[in-house]
Amino acid sequence: MQATKEKGYTLIELIAVISLLMLLSVPVISYANIENLKADFAVRRYVSDIRYVYNKNTFGDIDCYLKYIYSNNEHGKIAIGYFINEKNTPKKTVYFPSNLKVSNETDTFLKFGVNGTLTFSGETVYINNINTDDFYKVTIVPISGRVAVYKNED
Incomplete structure (x- = not known):
């Protein structure tokens, strides 16, 4: 008997x-999620x-x-980061990712009183992800010091 050769693919x-197709598609799918x-x-x-x-x-x-770090560019004065100052020494410096446009209402630093109130009238920070058009609104309530975050609300 002679063996016949069948055409087709094995499992x-x-x-x-x-x-292989799944591995190649993972970076394309996950890039937007990573941003x-x-x-x-x-x-x-x-x-x-x-x-x-x-x-x-x-x-x-x-x-x-908390004190903001600002940059002047074509969009005006925007916050590019902040640092936390403790006992007149910067303890932590954080820069926002380049895809985030951060604008706030005050030029001052964030500081609270011992009763939990802001040392000024309140703060609202608007953060816009320019790659995905997501919008964040961070609000600090002046009386209680509560911090609230709203995403994609105008």
């Missing part, structure tokens, strides 16, 4: 081709740092504050 060949995750992480870190300063101030450390 292993099909699995290998499907696996969203970077923006979300930066906003959450910013809010966490505001809450850190709030806690330090309400427990008596009045020398702790």
